[in-house]
Amino acid sequence: MGERPISADMPARLLDESSASGYLRSRGVIGAEFAQVRALSGGVSNIVLAVDSGAARLVLKQSLERLRVRDVWLAPQARILGEAAALRLAAGLTPGFVPAVVDVDPERFTLTIQRAPDDWVDWKTVLLAGKVDRCVGAQLGSVLARWHSDTLGGTGLPDAMIADTDTFQKLRIGPYHETVAARRPELATAIMSVVDRMRATRVALVHGDFSPKNVLVGSAAALWVIDFEVAHLGDPAFDLAFLLSHLVMKSVHVPESAHLFDEVADSFVEAYSRTVPPALAPDMGHLSAQLGCLLLARVDGKSPSGYLSSGSAETVWRIGTGLLTEPVDDLSEIAERRELSIR
Numbered sequence: 216m217g218e219r220p221i222s223a224d225m226p227a228r229l230l231d232e233s234s235a236s237g238y239l240r241s242r243g244v245i246g247a248e249f250a251q252v253r254a255l256s257g258g259v260s261n262i263v264l265a266v267d268s269g270a271a272r273l274v275l276k277q278s279l280e281r282l283r284v285r286d287v288w289l290a291p292q293a294r295i296l297g298e299a300a301a302l303r304l305a306a307g308l309t310p311g312f313v314p315a316v317v318d319v320d321p322e323r324f325t326l327t328i329q330r331a332p333d334d335w336v337d338w339k340t341v342l343l344a345g346k347v348d349r350c351v352g353a354q355l356g357s358v359l360a361r362w363h364s365d366t367l368g369g370t371g372l373p374d375a376m377i378a379d380t381d382t383f384q385k386l387r388i389g390p391y392h393e394t395v396a397a398r399r400p401e402l403a404t405a406i407m408s409v410v411d412r413m414r415a416t417r418v419a420l421v422h423g424d425f426s427p428k429n430v431l432v433g434s435a436a437a438l439w440v441i442d443f444e445v446a447h448l449g450d451p452a453f454d455l456a457f458l459l460s461h462l463v464m465k466s467v468h469v470p471e472s473a474h475l476f477d478e479v480a481d482s483f484v485e486a487y488s489r490t491v492p493p494a495l496a497p498d499m500g501h502l503s504a505q506l507g508c509l510l511l512a513r514v515d516g517k518s519p520s521g522y523l524s525s526g527s528a529e530t531v532w533r534i535g536t537g538l539l540t541e542p543v544d545d546l547s548e549i550a551e552r553r554e555l556s557i558r
């Protein structure tokens with residue numbers, strides 16, 4: 216059997232725990248020594264394997280054509296090449312805050328990167344355990360601000376990423392915004408006007424999946440942002456809204472820590488706003504509407520939140536509807552809206 220896909224329309228053959236080490240040897244990424252491979256849990260859109268071989272500690276990621284969710288959700292495997300390009304760009308802008316790229320295979324659609332130390336944990340797990348540290352919020356605000364500021368106007372982005380509008384459409388606008396708009400026609404006009412503005416705002420490198428799950432934290436304030444598969448030239452407010460949507464959901468899910476999540480949100484937006492040039496200063500009305508859309512999508516879109524109870528999901532739905540249809544003009548009002556929405 217050939218290693219390559221037979222035609223551009225055929226998905227590349229998928230790797231697994233038994234085939235990964237031979238594959239990495241064939242690419243010269245690891246040597247002949249024994250390799251241990253295990254699957255990493257997490258995402259729905261990629262095969263993600265941890266590989267240890269000699270001194271090499273790697274993650275091998277291969278994009279799936281059909282995502283592992285209940286609804287049918289398809290996305291081109293070539294998005295992994297955009298992920299690799301964005302990761303390299305981010306590594307140059309914020310050294311130490313992303314893993315290094317080790318290998319990229321445009322035929323099998325794989326990306327091999329440096330793996331975090333085994334005692335690092337994803338920030339989602341940390342937050343849900345009630346350990347809510349506002350310093351992480353501030354660090355993320357500064358890192359994100361650097362990416363947005365230093366790529367303003369598409370500076371440094373590869374031509375293929377500048378030309379690509381498909382990835383963001385297939386991974387976000389379709390499954391999130393358009394799905395909610397179709398399921399909740401009464402909100403469609405408001406949602407689609409946010410989408411129109413996003414589509415018209417292609418101004419900087421946007422991570423596209425800036426969530427606590429995609430932040431790995433270690434000791435001594437070390438952190439990495441991972442998972443650039445939705446990176447695109449787009450609307451910076453999307454990344455801010457995306458992280459805030461996760462903090463709002465967690466504050467509803469763990470109400471006793473709600474004030475801590477609010478502090479993290481404040482530190483995040485404050486650090487971001489302090490670092491970006493005036494052109495990128497957050498427009499609160501737009502950010503609010505963006506956040507509203509994303510909260511609605513985590514209740515009614517194709518990638519619903521995995522941890523919200525039905526009661527919490529209803530609360531998130533009410534907050535989202537309010538933030539979309541009657542946007543707030545100050546971050547502190549989000550917490551007030553949440554308190555009013557809890558019944």
Ligand SMILES: Nc1ncnc2c1ncn2[C@@H]1O[C@H](COP(=O)(O)OP(=O)(O)O)[C@@H](O)[C@H]1O
Binds near residue numbers: 259261330431
């Ligand atoms: N460089 C890395 N170091 C350590 N763990 C990683 C690394 N990259 C990914 N992982 C682990 O694998 C999981 C899935 O990887 P991710 O890149 O987020 O893929 P997906 O797009 O499928 O979410 C992450 O949530 C994390 O637990």
Ligand SMILES: [Mg+2]
Binds near residue numbers: 257258428442
């Ligand atoms: Mg991920």
